[in-house]
Amino acid sequence: MTSSPSPEAPRDSYRFSHRQSIGLVFLCTLFGVAAQYLIKTSANSLQVITLESLLSNWALWLGLAMYGISTGLLILALRDGELSLLYPVISLTYVWVTILSVLVFNESVNVFKIAGITIICLGVTLLGKGDSRS
Amino acid sequence: MRTPLSSILLVLFASFIGSFGAVFLKAGAGRLHRELATLLLNWRLAAGIAMYLASFVFYYLGVREGELSILYPMVSLGYIWTLLWSRLFFAEPISRRKVAGLALIIGGIIVLNLGNR
Numbered sequence: 001m002t003s004s005p006s007p008e009a010p011r012d013s014y015r016f017s018h019r020q021s022i023g024l025v026f027l028c029t030l031f032g033v034a035a036q037y038l039i040k041t042s043a044n045s046l047q048v049i050t051l052e053s054l055l056s057n058w059a060l061w062l063g064l065a066m067y068g069i070s071t072g073l074l075i076l077a078l079r080d081g082e083l084s085l086l087y088p089v090i091s092l093t094y095v096w097v098t099i100l101s102v103l104v105f106n107e108s109v110n111v112f113k114i115a116g117i118t119i120i121c122l123g124v125t126l127l128g129k130g131d132s133r134s
Numbered sequence: 135m136r137t138p139l140s141s142i143l144l145v146l147f148a149s150f151i152g153s154f155g156a157v158f159l160k161a162g163a164g165r166l167h168r169e170l171a172t173l174l175l176n177w178r179l180a181a182g183i184a185m186y187l188a189s190f191v192f193y194y195l196g197v198r199e200g201e202l203s204i205l206y207p208m209v210s211l212g213y214i215w216t217l218l219w220s221r222l223f224f225a226e227p228i229s230r231r232k233v234a235g236l237a238l239i240i241g242g243i244i245v246l247n248l249g250n251r
Contacts, residue, residue: 013166013167013168039194040197040202043194043197043198067186067190071159071183071186074156074159075159075162075163075166075179075182076163078156078159078160078163078164079163079164079166082220082224082226083156083157083160083216083219083220083224083226084216084217084220084221084224084226084228084232085226085232085235087153087156087212087213087216087220088213088216088217088235088236088239090213091210091213091239091242091243094206094242094243094246098246110249111249112245112246112247112248112249112250113246113249113250114249115242115245115246115249116242116243116244116245116246116247116248116249117242117246118242119238119239119241119242119245120238120239120242120243120246121242122238122242123234123235123236123237123238123239123241123242124235124239126231126234126235126238127231127232127235127236129231
């Protein structure tokens, strides 16, 4: 008797390629920056921590929700990729924060900022070029 | 504005817990399949998220006082811890590419930090 595949049989899950995993971490950092901005804003307005001030702090909760999405994307990326390659890609956060602070908050640009984000991008590119099995 | 030692220690501790959070997220993510139970009954993912939250709390307490330009780059130490844990727990090789990439990233963060003073 030949058995037909049962519908409950676990099928092979979709596997993300290395590039796709890097892309997921890339998205993760965009949500992470939104989260950090909201949380930093809420930290400034929160001098004394009371239950009421925490519960009514919408920026804090929105920021945490953004962190949730960001973490979900990271989990998806980590499922198929190497932790040691993917985790440092989160440093793109520094690049977004710097670009945001210059474009949106009109902070000054200087040679250190440009050099810093260039070096970080070089490092991320190096990690993004392939996993250690390739 | 000066950065108190307590803030530095809190942010350091946050980076340490956060790196372990990443280890548990990776361990839990590897057990994710199409069944919902692999997500809902995944204690490793829950532990990872709990450590991330704990890391967030310590970071949050740390950045309430002191300069972000000093405290922020310290979080990047978490990348070094994570490289070590990846080797230890997942037998991921520490390749030249990873060390070079990580060195560039941490160097870039330090250079970037000079521009924020």
